[in-house]
Amino acid sequence: xxxxxxxxxxxxxxxxxxxxxxxxxxxxxxxxxxxxxxxxxxxxxxxxxxxxxxxxxxxxxxxxxxxxxxxxxxxxxxxxxxxxxxxxxxxxxxxxxxxxxxxxxxxxxxxxxxxxxxxxxxxxxxxxxxxxxxxxxxxxxxxxxxxxxxxxxxxxxxxxxxxxxxxxxxxxxxxxxxxxxxxxxxxxxxxxxxxxxxxxxxxxxxxxxxxxxxxxxxxxxxxxxxxxxxxxxxxxxxxxxxxxxxxxxxxxxxxxxxxxxxxxxxxxxxxxxxxxxxxxxxxxxxxxxxxxxxxxxxxxxxxxxxxxxxxxxxxxxxxxxxxxxxxxxxxxxxxxxxxxxxxxxxxxxxxxxxxxxxxxxxxxxxxxxxxxxxxxxxxxxxxxx
Numbered sequence: 425x426x427x428x429x430x431x432x433x434x435x436x437x438x439x440x441x442x443x444x445x446x447x448x449x450x451x452x453x454x455x456x457x458x459x460x461x462x463x464x465x466x467x468x469x470x471x472x473x474x475x476x477x478x479x480x481x482x483x484x485x486x487x488x489x490x491x492x493x494x495x496x497x498x499x500x501x502x503x504x505x506x507x508x509x510x511x512x513x514x515x516x517x518x519x520x521x522x523x524x525x526x527x528x529x530x531x532x533x534x535x536x537x538x539x540x541x542x543x544x545x546x547x548x549x550x551x552x553x554x555x556x557x558x559x560x561x562x563x564x565x566x567x568x569x570x571x572x573x574x575x576x577x578x579x580x581x582x583x584x585x586x587x588x589x590x591x592x593x594x595x596x597x598x599x600x601x602x603x604x605x606x607x608x609x610x611x612x613x614x615x616x617x618x619x620x621x622x623x624x625x626x627x628x629x630x631x632x633x634x635x636x637x638x639x640x641x642x643x644x645x646x647x648x649x650x651x652x653x654x655x656x657x658x659x660x661x662x663x664x665x666x667x668x669x670x671x672x673x674x675x676x677x678x679x680x681x682x683x684x685x686x687x688x689x690x691x692x693x694x695x696x697x698x699x700x701x702x703x704x705x706x707x708x709x710x711x712x713x714x715x716x717x718x719x720x721x722x723x724x725x726x727x728x729x730x731x732x733x734x735x736x737x738x739x740x741x742x743x744x745x746x747x748x749x750x751x752x753x754x755x756x757x758x759x760x761x762x763x764x765x766x767x768x769x770x771x772x773x774x775x776x777x778x779x780x781x782x783x784x785x786x787x788x789x790x791x792x793x794x795x796x797x798x799x800x801x802x803x804x805x806x807x808x809x
Contacts, residue, residue: 433465434494440487495524596631599624630675655698659807680719688727695804705780708773709739716743740799746792
């Protein structure tokens with residue numbers, strides 16, 4: 425046994441703080457303590473709750489567990505009979521120590537370096553620090569990449585906003601200037617016919633609403649997709665809300681000669697939802713339906729009492745449809761189909777819709793086939809008095 429002071433078993437004991445583990449841990453400690461005088465060894469106890477990255481590094485699936493890290497090969501013992509397993513393996517482990525020492529002597533090394541410690545033995549504290557530093561470095565790189573992506577997105581938003589606002593602002597300015605030129609004193613016949621005045625006013629209102637929606641979407645996107653929406657739910661009547669929204673968007677439908685068909689039951693229950701956010705959700709979906717439905721096309725709005733707990737709303741268009749492989753991606757932040765890259769928009773509308781629906785513990789999805797239009801569905805909780 426004279427060689428043993430120059431080389432030791434190195435053992436890791438992984439533990440947790442569950443009360444059921446304490447007795448087994450005590451038994452393991454007692455067994456190893458009995459062996460210490462005859463068979464010197466090094467034992468380090470690791471709490472997986474305090475150093476989870478080490479448990480992940482050694483691929484542990486249960487605790488308590490013992491890992492022999494030296495001599496190679498590494499070996500893991502786990503289960504309810506750890507003491508029995510230790511008794512079974514102990515002499516073989518010690519034999520491997522003797523074999524290691526004899527190999528060193530045959531190579532001309534009378535003892536292991538580093539003050540008698542095994543040369544291929546990495547201090548666990550040092551290994552733990554390296555692993556944690558690697559994890560921290562990986563996390564920081566991810567955070568850096570996320571921040572750079574957010575900065576690039578916001579720069580792109582500013583550029584797009586500056587570009588996209590120019591068109592509705594110019595149209596609004598022209599409409600107001602024309603109305604101003606036609607504004608004459610009482611008793612003098614206006615150069616503008618009543619029908620033209622009404623058309624200019626409608627056009628001005630449409631452009632004002634377009635600007636308002638752009639600013640709302642930009643502000644929402646600037647907050648970031650990781651910010652949880654603050655909702656203020658109340659008893660909300662979807663029939664009245666749809667009536668107001670469809671009236672507000674009527675000019676958009678008229679501009680493309682689109683028909684809107686509604687099927688909202690008179691006995692549809694009210695929902696428990698935030699009125700402003702649900703209004704934004706519906707307007708975003710109807711804006712998309714208007715954008716993609718061709719002239720003289722049909723837009724359908726359907727609501728039904730899906731279950732006793734949920735109301736389902738569907739908004740369907742006559743547009744080009746969405747490829748199956750993109751039907752989940754369209755709800756991702758900043759995702760845009762290639763065909764839409766040249767069109768106005770920021771790639772945030774459907775992502776925002778999803779956030780609104782999820783904030784109400786609902787679901788949103790799309791049914792679509794290329795060339796056959798798209799149907800967007802979402803659910804909201806039924807109001808319970």
